[in-house]
Each structure stands twice: as C-alpha cells, then as structure tokens.
Amino acid sequence: MNPLIAPEASGRGAHTALSVNLNKVALLRNTRHLGIPSVTRAAGIVLQAGAQGITVHPRPDERHIRAHDVHELAELLRRDWPHIEYNIEGNPFHNLMDFVRAVRPHQATFVPDAQGQFTSDHGWQLPQDIERLVPLIAETRALGVRVSLFMDPIPEAMRHAREAGADRVELYTESYASAWGTPRQAEVLAGFAAAAEAALAVGLGVNAGHDLSRENLADFLRAVPGVQEVSIGHALIADALELGYAETIRDYQRSIAAAYRP
C-alpha cells in the first residue's frame, strides 16, 4: 500500500497538523532581487519550530511562489525533512499538474481559481465539475499524491467529492473567519461542522484553510470535527513579522552601538 495515499483515518481525536503556507514570504522576496526573505530558510525555521507541513500555491502569474521555489522546497524537504508533508495548491487545469508530475508532493490541493485571481474565493462546484476532475484526480493518485479538493462547506457536495476519487476536502474557511467574533459565528460554525461530518461519513479526510489565524483557529477546531490539517499563510506570516519586530530592533541597535565602540 502506498503510505502517501493510505485510506483516511477519521481524524477524530488526533491533533490537527499545521501546514505553513509560504506564499507571502515569496511575495516580499519578489520586491527586490536580493533573495531575502528566503523561502527555503523560512521553511527550515518553521519546521524547526514544530510546523508539520509546508504549503505553497504557485499561481500562474508567479506573483509570489515561483517554479524554482516549488523545486527548491521539494529538494529541501526530501533531503532534510523526509517525513514532512509537502502540499502544493493550485488549479489542475492551469499549472498545478506540471508541478504534481515533476515533484510528486505528498498532497495536491485542487483549487478552482481563475488565472490572475486576487486570492482563492470559492470551492469546486460539485457535481458539475466532477467529469473533468475525475481523470486528473486519478492521475494524481496514481503518482502517489494525495488529492484534496478545495470546497465550500456544503454537506451535500461531500459525497460527490468522494465519488470523484478525492482523498480529502479542504474546507474554504473565509466565511468562518469573517463571521468570527460576530453574532453569526455559531451558525456559520454549525455549517462547517455539518460539512465536516458529511465528509467524514463518506470516508474523506478534512483539511481547512483561508484566513485562519491565531485568534480564530481554536474556536474552529473545537467546533468542527476531525480536521486533520490547517494550512495558514497570510495571518501567520503577518504574525511572524509583528512578533519579530522587537527582537529585530534590538539586534539593529546592537549593530549601531557596535559602530561606536572604540
């Protein structure tokens, strides 16, 4: 049995894995030609700190993650972190399959984004999209790569995701993030819990992502059963900046002080 696409456990009771999305590190890096911040160094640091996975979403316009990043991360993980999950997201009708075929990550998350889309903002339409997805899901799984479908939290759609051959779904959490802390939070969470239950009931694993953050994550995981993995980028990288400012300023002040020492 291929361990990468072993049948999904229910996920209940196990702690959720944190996969760090490095898109925004690449976005900042791309504003100069200096190679900083380094995407591979960021990967090493977050893994050293305990993250369980690395996610990238190489968009066709290469506004952040570029093809060389996908390959360099694959090489880093293969060499230094062989048990860490590599998750590549994207549209399989655009550029994702080239990466899947070349890199064979542990997981490919199929996302129905348009070319040049600002950010992901919807899941697949099932059953409408099934027919065109089936051959690509089959090819990806045959390469030993787990397939997760980016989905809105619609319980009835989960059995179609299973019929299409997917291993997991990634619940698109923007609607939860924007409802968090408002009177709508409980109702929205109940919808996500129902979608997760429906996915688990047909044997799918459940991932979640988009606009999750330090503030809203725990409430989500308490309410939604069986979430095996969350992929978090935007808020996490923003937090890393803010949590890192103080130490960084102290370090620069040490450098300045050093210049005045006799």
Ligand SMILES: CC(=O)[C@@H](O)[C@H](O)COP(=O)(O)O
């Ligand atoms: C599928 C998903 O939710 C993430 O890939 C998210 O869209 C990040 O992409 P950007 O960093 O390009 O916004």
Ligand SMILES: NCC(=O)COP(=O)(O)O
């Ligand atoms: N799959 C979601 C992801 O990788 C990161 O989304 P976000 O935290 O950048 O919104």
